Amino acid sequence: MAKTDLNQLTWFQAVAEERSFTKAAAKLGVAQSTLSHRIKQLEAQMGIRLLTRTTRNVATTAAGERLLQTIAPRIGEIEDEIAALMAFREKPSGSIRLTLSDHALESVVWPKLKPILSAYPDIGVELILDSTFRNIVEEGFDAGVRLGESVEKDMIAVRIGPDWRLVAVASPDYFAARGVPEHPQDLIRHVCINMRHETAGGLYAWEFEKDGQALRVRVNGQLTFNNSYAMIDAAVHGYGIAYVPENIVEQHIASGLLVQVLDDWSPFFDGYFLYYPSRRQNLPAFKVIVDALRHRN
Secondary structure, eight states: OOOOOHHHHHHHHHHHHHTOHHHHHHHHTSOHHHHHHHHHHHHHHHTSOOEEEOSSOEEEOHHHHHHHHHHHHHHHHHHHHHHHHGGGSSSOOEEEEEEEOHHHIIIIIHHHHHHHHHHOTTEEEEEEEOSSOOOTTTTTOSEEEEEGGGSOTTSEEEEOSOOEEEEEEEOHHHHHHHOOOSSGGGGGGSOBOEEBOTTTOSBOOEEEEETTEEEEEOOOOSOEESOHHHHHHHHHTTSOBEEEEGGGTHHHHHHTSSEEEOGGGOOEEOOEEEEEOGGGTTOHHHHHHHHHHOOOO
């Protein structure tokens, strides 16, 4: 059998992981027809069917899955070693891919990244915003950002922000019309703006605590979002009570656009942590990003 082209294996890995020729082609920056042709060449060269194709998706055959499990960690090691060699350059370089929420980006990550990106123009950063709990190893991320309580135990975790809390807020007109809740259970009788947790697929049950008593309240209302900033805008315009991060709603409260309630029931959560597998920690560009984001009291 002729020597296998490493590019073909890399392209096969992309298709197998994305389960789509369209997505894989976009990720690789090649034409879909070219990618399909190269995969067919690889299958013909090996004499084995690696992928099953339907009109909706692509899946690996048993042989394809075995090949994927064989090459993925090795290609990852090669990429890491090549990236590590960049330490011999005068300035760190390379691409860092992170998954994080909109709140983590705006409140912690972006303010710290801006000066670093100016100082290190050879470092590229890709930021994927979502509220799901991604498998960063399987999905090709260098690191992720989560609250401390949610980080897997087998990951290295670096605190990048202080503890913070959610607060219940609504417009003055809303409270004037419907009254002010004095206890979390009162929220059941109010119009509230829900938050959907994409990972669990369900609506977030608002968490409260006071004097050691913890409560989770499931609220109802006309609107549901998966974005805190949209919830704040809806609350400002009188659509109900929102439960949102305090640090991004402080100006709205100070200006009188929103009124905070149930303050003594709003507990603090562990702050944001950057988490990543141990093999990433020796890459020069990654070290720069970690050091920039690290929380300093």
